[in-house]
Amino acid sequence: EAQVTQNPRYLITVTGKKLTVTCSQNMNHEYMSWYRQDPGLGLRQIYYSMNVEVTDKGDVPEGYKVSRKEKRNFPLILESPSPNQTSLYFCASSFLALAGGAYEQYFGPGTRLTVT
Amino acid sequence: AQKITQTQPGMFVQEKEAVTLDCTYDTSDQSYGLFWYKQPSSGEMIFLIYQGSYDEQNATEGRYSLNFQKARKSANLVISASQLGDSAMYFCAMREGYNFNKFYFGSGTKLNVKP
Numbered sequence: 001e002a003q004v005t006q007n008p009r010y011l012i013t014v015t016g017k018k019l020t021v022t023c024s025q026n027m028n029h030e031y032m033s034w035y036r037q038d039p040g041l042g043l044r045q046i047y048y049s050m051n052v053e054v055t056d057k058g059d060v061p062e063g064y065k066v067s068r069k070e071k072r073n074f075p076l077i078l079e080s081p082s083p084n085q086t087s088l089y090f091c092a093s094s095f096l097a098l099a100g101g102a103y104e105q106y107f108g109p110g111t112r113l114t115v116t
Numbered sequence: 117a118q119k120i121t122q123t124q125p126g127m128f129v130q131e132k133e134a135v136t137l138d139c140t141y142d143t144s145d146q147s148y149g150l151f152w153y154k155q156p157s158s159g160e161m162i163f164l165i166y167q168g169s170y171d172e173q174n175a176t177e178g179r180y181s182l183n184f185q186k187a188r189k190s191a192n193l194v195i196s197a198s199q200l201g202d203s204a205m206y207f208c209a210m211r212e213g214y215n216f217n218k219f220y221f222g223s224g225t226k227l228n229v230k231p
Contacts, residue, residue: 033219042120042207042221050217058218090161097216102149102168105219107161 002027006091006108013081014116021076021111023091030096032074033058033105034066036087043090049074050096081115088112117142120208122222129198130230136183137193137225139208145169148212150191152182155205155224164206167191195227203229 045058092105
């Protein structure tokens with residue numbers, strides 16, 4: 001089954017304790033991206049990757065790190081989480097767009113993070 | 117400036133009636149893609165429909181259609197014959213940039229379908 005998986009699904013942690021949210025896709029997608037969803041703000045792009053070892057910042061990258069060492073995996077790292085990073089996080093993947101077109105993203109189930 | 121604007125935080129529609137969810141976008145790119153996603157209360161993001169900037173005809177997918185007005189930069193979602201299962205949050209989104217690497221979402225519209 002084609003899917004994007006995220007782990008953990010729920011996480012409660014304390015300020016400053018490093019954490020990693022994993023993301024994996026089995027569709028051989030080149031493009032992967034992380035988003036955070038906050039009430040009234042929709043989803044905002046944190047980081048994206050267009051292929052292995054190619055990553056770049058989205059709109060809200062502060063406080064986050066990513067790496068893309070394998071095509072299927074794109075972990076999100078919070079080295080020193082703060083309460084303002086409490087949010088619902090989504091990982092997504094897609095094929096890279098061809099000229100004149102764009103592919104929809106497939107989303108993971110989400111990770112609800114609470115930082116106290 | 118907001119890249120995607122959804123001006124209807126919440127809407128009600130009677131079951132079996134049609135409803136239009138508004139979306140306007142802002143871009144200077146010639147090539148871009150417009151998407152609608154549905155997020156039920158369970159939280160997953162479900163892709164509904166896509167419109168490319170060069171597509172001359174409005175996209176349709178079953179009961180969903182996208183009313184694309186390029187000059188007005190609007191991409192409204194029309195749901196025909198609403199069903200109770202359509203009650204959800206709906207997000208308009210745009211993909212632009214080199215290789216369409218940037219993805220922007222609106223703030224969403226909460227649709228409630230009344231029996």
